[in-house]
Amino acid sequence: MLRLTLAIVVAAISMSCSTYRAASPRPPSFAIGHPEETSLGRAFSEQIGPSPELSGFHLLVSGQEAFLARAALAESSERTLDLQYYIVAEDASATLLLYRALRAAQxxxxxxxxxxxIYAVGRDFDLAALAAHPNxxxxxxxxxTYRGPLGISRMFELLGDSARLNRRMHNKLWxxxxxxxxxxxxxLGDAYFNVGxxxxxxxxxxxxxxxxxxxxxxxxxxxxxSESAIPIAAFLDTPPGAAQLELALSRMAAHAERFHATEYARTLRASGIGPLVRAGRFPLVPAPATVYDTHVPALADVGTAKQGRPVAMAIRRLVENAQHETILISPYFIPSARGVDLLCGLVKRGVHVRVLTNSLASTDVPVAHAGYTRxxxxxxxxxxxxxEMRPRVGQSGKYRPGLSSGASLHVKAVVVDGKSVLIGSMNLDPRSRQSNTEIxxxxxxxxxxxxxxxxxxxxxAPEQAFRVELTxxxxxxxxLVWVGREDGKLVRYGSEPLASxxxxxxxxxxxxxxxxxxx
Structure with missing residues (x-):
């Protein structure tokens, strides 16, 4: 009876959902050459100097400066704008950044x-409306495969093709x-830019x-x-045209006008970051650097572990070579038995190892926290x-720079011996190591x-995070005991603090x- 029910459900879903055309034209395109000849390239090169070994860097800690940096780069771009994201939300900040990109296209x-x-479900038409612009x-x-509105169709497809569909692109680039x-x-979304x-x-x-x-x-x-990247037109029988594009632009313009009058927007303008980025005067730290990413598999073997220059290997090599200190920051920290052996081995030879992750009360993925507790x-x-970071309470929308500025930690960073810094999209967990693509x-x-x-x-600090100790x-x-500070006094909890x-x-x-x- 169960098999019959499932068969009926799957058949109904299949008939109610459209599929995409895998053979849709996919003309290749590539980054432009001679970026030093663009205004951005010329402006920032003056800070970095002529050495081909050095690039320039600035940490974007607050959500506000991270939003402004992206917006300013879109406004200053002359030839190309390439955006690669795991999530593009349907909210104020994401809409405004896409609007900046569309204005650049114009x-x-x-x-x-x-x-x-994974988070683009039900958005084929809206995304295709943006692509109606020739640029x-x-x-x-x-x-x-199935593009219908029923989320259950994706659930059944995920169960039937989990090796491929668990392989998600977790990269973030602008x-x-x-x-x-x-x-x-x-x-791209309000929660990442501290909109409130x-x-x-x-x-x-x-x-x-x-x-x-x-x-x-x-x-x-x-x-x-790659053959894993499918043009949005492949998902629609009749892609949107100029009229739908104009409608999307007018809605975005109205949205931007409303946003302009908000307190958040006034804070952005007062920061002065936008003009600095546009003029190439945003302060940079010159340093050598290397990019590590995950090999892009063909659809035929998208479920395999075949990788090239993966971030996980770079992190492991970096940590293995630590001499004095290792700092690990990850919202989801599941080190595996092998990772525990590595970190404990570092401690044994005198390396100071510290980890910042979410508490059960602050995490947005409790099941990942359960994996960490093992x-x-x-x-x-x-x-x-x-x-373990304690949740921020009653401060929504307030500007507070720092790694504890949000209700939940989402930073992914490693610092070794005070001089080697790795920042990217990868969490220190099995999904990022084995399934997702990362950079x-x-x-x-x-x-x-x-x-x-x-x-x-x-x-x-004990005001911002609990230190977990053994009795x-x-x-x-x-x-276990959790030690923190409240109202100036040290407090100790005998179970997961502040979690229901x-x-x-x-x-x-x-x-x-x-x-x-x-x-």
Whole structure:
């Protein structure tokens, strides 16, 4: 009876949903040459200098400066704008940034938008309306076959083709004229730019200018021209035309006008960051750097683990070579038994190892926290310092720079020996290591290392995060205790602090059921 029911449901879904045309034309395109000849390239090169070994960098800590950097690069672009994202939300900030990109297209700039399909459900027509502009191209990475409005169709397809569909493009890139780029952990959406939701993320990007940007463009081109990137026109029998594009532009313009009068917009204008970026005077730290990304598989083997220059290998090599100190920051921290051995081995040879991740109360993915708890006692017992960010309460929409500026931590960063900094899209969990595609940048800079270490110290302070300890030093079987500071006094919790009983139950249940490789 169950088989019959499933067969009927699947048949009904198949008849009610359209499929895409896999053989749709996919003409290749590539980043422009000679980015140093663009206005952005010329302006920022004056700060970096002529050395081909050096690029320039600026940490984008607050959501406001991260939003402004992207907007200013769109406004300053002359030839190309390449955007690659896991999530492009349907909210104020994402709409405004896409509107900036469309305005650039109206000036003659070629715009390429590559978005992962997991959060693009039901948006084929709207995305295709943007692509109705002759200078705008939109492609969807590793799409689901059935495009109907029923979410259940995707659920059944995911169950039947999990090896392929669990392989998601988690990369985040915003590249202007192959000369200046933003890379890091932020998707496009209000929660990532601290617009004022109750679910804001504390996140981190880095603005990069100079030769290293061409490495990012190489990565973008590989994804864009892969057979996993399907043009948006393939999902519609009749793509939108000029009328739908004009309607989309008019709605975006009205949205931008309303946004202009908000308190958030006034804060942005007062910062003065936009003019600095547009003029190439946004302060940069010169340093050598290398981009690491995940090999783009063909659709035929998209479920395999075949990778090239993966971020996970770069992080492991970086941490293995630590001599004095290792700082790991990740919203979802599931190190695996091998990772625990590595970190405990570092401690044994005198390396100071510290980790900042979410608490159960602050995480947006409780099941991932459950995966982390399996390794927590052993890490603490061997001497790894574990800090769990406490949720921000009652501060929605307020400007607060720092790695604890949001209700939930979303930063992905590693600092080794105060001089090697890796920032990107990769979480320190099995999904990022084995399933997702990722990108990161390794920067050799004591200046940036010191900046990020200072941000870590602020975010891990007892007012901002709980330090997790064992009641019996070195005994992994002893009870855990969470130490923080409230109203100037140290407090100790004997169970997951500030987390509801319901959240604890859900995390415990899902943690026992979910395979670790999917967390």
């Amino acid at each position: 000036r003659g700039v070629r715009v390429r938008l590559l978005i992962d399909d 705008v191209q939109v492609r969807v990475f590793n799409p689901f 590249i202007a004229d192959n000369a200046v780029a933003v890379i890091g952990g932020r998707n 939701t109750d679910n804001d993320f504390a996140d981190l990007d880095v603005l990069a200018a100079g030769p290293v940007v061409m490495e990012m463009s190489r990565s973008f081109d590989e994804y864009w021209n 390794y927590r006692p052993r890490l603490i017992a061997c001497g790894v310092g574990l800090h 990161g940048i390794l920067i050799e800079s004591t200046v940036l290392g010191t900046q990020l270490a200072t941000l870590f110290e602020e975010a891990s 019996e030093l070195g005994n992994k079987n002893a009870a 009983v319901w959240r604890r139950m859900i995390a415990g249940l899902l943690g026992t059921l979910a395979p670790e490789e999917l967390l």
